[in-house]
Amino acid sequence: MLYLYTPQDMACYQHALQQALPQQEVRCWPEEVAAVQVKYAVVWNPPAGFFKYMVNLQAVFVLGAGVDRILKRDDLDPTVPIVRLTDAGMAQQMLEYVLYGVLHVQRQMGQYRRQQTLRQWQALTAPSAGQTRIGVLGLGEIGGWVAQSLAAMGYAVAGWSRAGRQLPGVQDYIGQAALPDLLARSDILVNLLPATVQTRGLLDGRMLSHLPSGAAIINAGRGEQVDEAALLGLLDSGHLRFAMLDVFEVEPLESVHPLWSHPSVLLTPHIAAMTLVEPAVEQIAANVQTIIQGGVPQGLVERERGY
Known part of the structure; x- marks a missing residue:
């Protein structure tokens, strides 16, 4: 299962992700799901405790280039790979x-x-x-x-x-x-x-x-x-x-x-470069497939460097 949280365009992202990853069940917050079934999370600033019970999480995909807030979280296992967008428009x-x-x-x-x-x-x-x-x-x-x-x-x-x-x-x-x-x-x-x-x-x-x-x-x-x-x-x-x-x-x-x-x-209110749905989903879907095949996803974050 892939679980999605974003304050904007939630329905658009869910539809696009499901189309791009038909083998995954794409669900989105605040829908209740069995956290142990979540393998991938696609997020932008999710609420506190979001990752707490996702014990089988294989990767977190961030809907942006900045990952500083994700790196500071106390509800995310530090061994879980974090993947940022490298462009997406x-x-x-x-x-x-x-x-x-x-x-x-x-x-x-x-x-x-x-x-x-x-x-x-x-x-x-x-x-x-x-x-x-x-x-x-x-x-x-x-x-x-x-x-x-x-x-x-x-x-x-x-x-x-x-x-x-x-x-x-x-x-x-x-x-x-x-x-x-x-x-x-x-x-x-x-x-x-x-x-x-x-x-x-x-x-x-x-x-x-x-x-x-x-x-x-x-x-x-x-x-x-x-x-x-x-x-x-x-x-x-x-x-x-x-x-x-x-x-x-x-x-x-x-x-x-x-x-x-x-x-x-x-x-301006933090709008210099907004994430675009189509290129973001295309990049995330490609990275999910890369992980499934045992490869290294594009945009994999080095925690020590912070990006």
Whole structure:
């Protein structure tokens, strides 16, 4: 049996999974089932105790790329394999989201918005793509696609990761010691890092201060990676000109949080890259078959690394 939990599109996922895996009985929460019969779970942030009695669980498939919440659970046997989605339509969506932010900064759209409120008609100069230096933190499946795509559009792109990754047109910065140098050459910093022990609090005030004056940040990685108070201070001082934020330390963002009303902030409710049903189900079904055949599924999480 395959047991499904997702806050959105439950019926769509159940139908698609049953069609893709006709040999499996696909049931979904909150329907009561015999937990010992559940071999596979497909989930996105299931409720507490969800896995408690699933003693025959062979794999958990996460409907997203981030697995930090699953790894913290106390109701899941730590020996059960966790499999994340490696794309499922998210890479292209993330590119679109980041490109929107890049163009907002590059083409001076924030300033034009301010001019509109004052009814000012004034053309502003804008740097070319080649003059716009973009730094991408995280060069996995999604970050690598974003970095390569921006480079192909003519932007001056550099990428940072802990192990390094050679990508066409992307300057490679490797390891913690190289992070300040990556920040110092970034007019626009794009954070797409996974949530790990090492990345939590990575972009604190000291690290963000390495960004050049007038730089901007786009955060679609994880909220806990950026010190929100330090970010607000750098925006207030004018050191940073703009922040586009999709993720926050506490979600939903509290209604009294100053980020809501800051004139240099554009925020969105964790929608930069949404999981699409069809490609997600196709990937999960292929991985179920791989596991049945004794193979290693694509997207198998290394618990020590956190992704």
